[in-house]
Amino acid sequence: MTSAAPSSTALPDRLCPRDGTRVPLADPAWCCPACAGPLDLDFHPVPGPPAGPATSLWRYADILPPAAPGISLGEGGSPLVPLTERVSAKLDFLMPTLSFKDRGAVLLVGLAQRLGAREVLADSSGNAGTSVAAYCARAGLRCTVYVPESTSPKKTEQIAAHGARVVRVPGDREATARAARAAADEPGVFYASHVFHPYFTQGTKTYAHELWDQLGGRLPEALVVPVGNGTLLLGVALAVEELHGAGLIPHRPALHAVQAEAVSPLARAWREGLDDLGGDTPAAPTLAEGIAIPRPPRARQILAAVRATGGAFHTVPESAIAPAQADLAKRGLYVEATGVACWAAVREGALGDTEAVVPLCGAGLKTGMAPSAQPGPAQKTSPSGA
Template sequence: MTPLPDRFCPTDGTRVPAASLAWCCPACRGPLDLDFAPTPAPLKSLAGRVNSLWRYAECLPLATPSVSLGEGRTPLVELTDGISAKLDYLMPTLSFKDRGAVLLAELALRLGPSRVVADSSGNAGTSVAAYCARAGLPCTVYVPVGTSAKKLEQIDVHGARLRIVEGDREAAAVAAREAADEEGVFYASHVYNPYFLHGTKTYVHELWEDLGGRLPDVLVVPVGNGTLLLGAALAVAELHAAGLIDRRPALYAVQSAAVAPLAHAWAEGADDLVGTTPMAPTHAEGIAIPRPPRARQILRAVRDSGGRFLTATEDQLRHAQRDLASRGLFVEATGVACWAAVREGVLGTRTAVVPLCGAGLKSGVAGG
């Protein structure tokens, strides 16, 4: 079995051994990155490989998976001239979070904790619960009050213990982190654990393969905690360093206008969050994160790519959800944020791909 890479803190350089259950930097309590710089395989060598995200084995920090549910390789369909959608809601648990959760469960299985804990507004918790069930790992998921009943049902049916926390999304995260500090606990954090980002980056590796070894001008990505965007940035860097793409696409980050701390920081020209963003009601609950722990990394990734931030209003989210449904695609409100932000022509003539991240069945139609 290939040795696991060590982790390190991108802020102060503190290193964390591969076998440690530590979930954050012991010095600053910040998220960790992975000491791992793979070289992607050439396009022609991918033919005939397993039809899941594990076909990009050279780029993954874990090999020979035992808990896969066939995640990845989702369809790419055209929405309008120059803009296509990647249907990442067609995953085993109906959201893109399966890309990262499978790596977290695989890692936990190898580290052998007494139990796994996670926090979520719904989709990540569902995904972690499903893959822990597949791995035979005991799992507890912390969610805030008001989480969609359908998502709670999914988590419960996979056998995870549900802990409904009074308060908002941040309160659920705090409760999970307190549990994660207990001995023998593996924190399956889609924010703090870098393995999750190395799972989400396969979204871009798939695009590159499906587009015949190229990428669109713009990758439009929804951003709350930024796990898909940071994974996309990793994949773009890997492909470019290997000479497999000659230019890097711009990263356009989309937030709900109701809760947009990163878009606000961007507008201020800041390198980090500015002031305090209050939690507000929004149909895009999955990206309503007032204080994303990887804010500096997200802002830097967008800036370095030549991208920008966009926001989507509640009306835009509702209209975009119904518009996609009229095209045969029923996607939850969070998952339509990117289409809501760009469908009225802000991209001009540039080519782009938007991800449809979660199935509409998870939370129903925005606004009833």
């Protein structure tokens, strides 16, 4: 599939949401030079009727910032299927690299190509790195991906298969990010941080724009989103503001953020009424490895986005994750443990009878089934198969 060119070719600046510092996109700085925080994009499109195939992210090209065209792998247009009478699932694990991260990576790598990067560097717990590696392969760019040493071998195999160099870092996700950032200042290196770079969030906002499209010009009462670093939730919040600001939805749906109980710094801050993270949250083992982020850099923005819509934070215990994964598998949906967190929360009654959509973000093939979700031995059948 060939991507459409965005309607504007001028590169917008990045802005620090805290102090207003302006950083040109061509500047290699990956964070605010004043406060070292993540940057937003000074880009405010007004959505209109989408154009192009409904199965393509580029149906929304007019509200996406400019990037190099032609590196699409067919991302976007994931199906929406019912799970109950009131809850549907959007199957973003059916993206080209089997996770929703393709929505952001295609824009981020497209920008790197447009800026003439010599090499792209990323850090990830697996899915974002895989996505960046795949789009770098498509764009003909060298790529290095830093991952925690505990990352699923299936994910590192997928990253390496796309020709990227994999650097395994001892320690947790935070240690991996620090190691990547230390290498990000080399000349000619584009730091494709799905957390710090706002182009990624501009891509993930298409999740909600597609949903508005699929529901006939409306959004459900609640949008339930798993949150680690918040790249999907902040993209959804951005889309909601765009749609509401253009008068395409009468009110904002409530954003409900889901974290694993084992690593839930945002949920704790929300319960305590804080605008930012409180004390340190120790890393702890969890089946939902993709959202096990003790100190998300955009915590302040995530908390504000949820509060602005009257939403809430929910946590799911480890005991609920494997049964939710097994339940979805029995419905024909094979999703990795991180990707079932929202369904686990809904199954536990977090939203009551609210109409909601949950994203299924990553395929089960990336990690396999959680041990306690494994089916029992296959039953013997008669020769006839009866």
